Amino acid sequence: MADPRLPTTFISGSRAGDPLLTDGVLRPIDWTGDVDGCIVMIDQTLLPNERRIIECRDTRSVHDAIRRLAVRGAPAIGVAGAFGAILAAREAAIGDRTGFLQRFNAICDHLAAARPTGANLRWAVNRMKHRAASICTSSSPSAAADPCEIARALLNEARAIRDEDAAMCRAIGRFGEPLIPDGGGVMTYCNAGALATAEYGTALAPMYEAQSRGRRFTVFANETRPLLQGARLTAWELSRAGVDVVLICDNMAAQVMKERRVQLVITGADRIAANGDTANKIGTYGLAQLARAHDIPFYVAAPSSTFDLSIAAGDAIPIEQRDPGEIREPFGVSIAPKMVSCYCPAFDVTPAELIRGIITERGIIHPVTPARVAAMIGHQV
Numbered sequence: 001m002a003d004p005r006l007p008t009t010f011i012s013g014s015r016a017g018d019p020l021l022t023d024g025v026l027r028p029i030d031w032t033g034d035v036d037g038c039i040v041m042i043d044q045t046l047l048p049n050e051r052r053i054i055e056c057r058d059t060r061s062v063h064d065a066i067r068r069l070a071v072r073g074a075p076a077i078g079v080a081g082a083f084g085a086i087l088a089a090r091e092a093a094i095g096d097r098t099g100f101l102q103r104f105n106a107i108c109d110h111l112a113a114a115r116p117t118g119a120n121l122r123w124a125v126n127r128m129k130h131r132a133a134s135i136c137t138s139s140s141p142s143a144a145a146d147p148c149e150i151a152r153a154l155l156n157e158a159r160a161i162r163d164e165d166a167a168m169c170r171a172i173g174r175f176g177e178p179l180i181p182d183g184g185g186v187m188t189y190c191n192a193g194a195l196a197t198a199e200y201g202t203a204l205a206p207m208y209e210a211q212s213r214g215r216r217f218t219v220f221a222n223e224t225r226p227l228l229q230g231a232r233l234t235a236w237e238l239s240r241a242g243v244d245v246v247l248i249c250d251n252m253a254a255q256v257m258k259e260r261r262v263q264l265v266i267t268g269a270d271r272i273a274a275n276g277d278t279a280n281k282i283g284t285y286g287l288a289q290l291a292r293a294h295d296i297p298f299y300v301a302a303p304s305s306t307f308d309l310s311i312a313a314g315d316a317i318p319i320e321q322r323d324p325g326e327i328r329e330p331f332g333v334s335i336a337p338k339m340v341s342c343y344c345p346a347f348d349v350t351p352a353e354l355i356r357g358i359i360t361e362r363g364i365i366h367p368v369t370p371a372r373v374a375a376m377i378g379h380q381v
Contacts, residue, residue: 028195031083035151039083043070048236059087059111066114073196074270075165078120082158084111085128093147101136116318117347118270119308131157165198168303169205171361176206185262187220190281191233192268202301203268219245226326257294265291269302276352276368277314282345288354297356307377314349322346
C-alpha cells in the first residue's frame with residue numbers, strides 16, 4: 001500500500017526552504033522557530049490562483065486570519081487557536097507575573113470567540129488554558145511561574161495538538177476507506193480536505209486512502225456558495241492529487257443523485273452535538289435531505305475534537321452570521337443591488353436521523369444515537 005501522505009497537490013509549486021514543507025508533507029498551518037517564532041499559514045482566500053504564505057506574530061493577526069477565512073476548517077482553526085495561545089502568553093507576559101494567568105485567559109477567550117460555531121477552536125484554546133493553569137498552580141507559592149517556562153510548555157502542547165489532529169485524520173481515512181465505491185461516485189461539500197486540517201483531511205481522507213490502495217472513483221464537488229470553498233479548494237486539492245473530480249453548482253446535486261452518478265455522500269463537520277446532530281457549512285442540511293430522498297447513504301467525517309458533548313442537540317449550536325457582502329459582492333464583484341437585504345448564515349445543522357454514520361479516528365458511529373456517540377467519544381479534555 002502506498003504511504004498515505006498528503007496528496008501531491010501540496011508539493012507541486014513548493015520551493016526549497018518552504019516553512020510549511022517537512023519531509024514532503026506540506027501543512028496548511030504550522031509554527032516556525034522556537035518560542036519567539038510565529039505562526040505560518042497558507043492564505044486560503046487567495047487559492048487556487050495564488051499560493052501565499054502569511055505570518056502571524058500577534059493574536060490580533062491570528063484572530064483576523066480566522067475571521068476572514070485565511071485559515072478555515074474546524075480542525076485547522078483549532079490548530080491556529082493552539083498556536084495563537086503561545087502568542088497570547090507572550091502578550092500576557094508584559095506586566096507583573098502575578099496577573100499573567102488572568103491576562104492570558106482573557107486574550108485566549110477573545111481568540112476563541114473569532115468563530116462561534118466550530119467546536120475545535122474553543123476546545124484547543126481551552127486545552128492550552130488548562131496547560132498554562134497547571135504550570136501556574138504547580139509553581140512555588142513564593143514565586144509566580146516564569147512566562148518563558150509557560151511559553152515553552154505551550155509550544156509543546158500546541159505541537160501535540162497539531163500532530164494529534166494529523167494522526168486522527170489518517171485514522172479517519174483508514175476507517176472510511178472501505179465506504180468508497182470502486183468505479184463509483186462520491187459527493188462532497190465545502191472543503192474538508194488537507195487544507196481544512198493539520199494535514200490529510202477528514203471527509204477527503206477516505207478518498208485519499210482509497211486512492212492509495214488503487215481504487216478509482218469520481219468525486220462530485222459542490223461549488224459551495226457563497227465563498228466557493230468546493231470550487232476553489234476541494235476541486236483544486238483533489239485534481240492536483242490525481243483524483244477524478246467533477247465540479248458542479250450546488251443546485252445540480254439533486255439531478256446528479258437522480259441520475260445515480262453517486263453512491264455515497266461524505267462531508268466534514270464543525271461541531272457535533274451529543275445526540276449526533278451535526279453543524280457544517282450552510283447547504284449541508286439540504287444535501288442530506290436530498291441524499292435521503294434518493295436513498296444514498298450520507299456520512300460525516302470528523303475527529304473527536306469536533307464533538308461538543310455539553311450540547312445535547314443541534315438546536316443549541318450557535319450559528320455564525322457572516323457579512324452580507326459575501327452574498328452581494330463575492331470576491332469584490334457586485335452581483336446584486338447594493339442595498340438589497342441578505343441573510344448569510346455560515347452553517348446549518350443536519351439532524352442525526354439523516355446521517356448514516358459518523359467516521360471518527362476511533363471508528364464509525366452507526367447508528368447515530370446519543371448512546372453510540374457516548375460509547376465512541378467517551379469524554380473530552
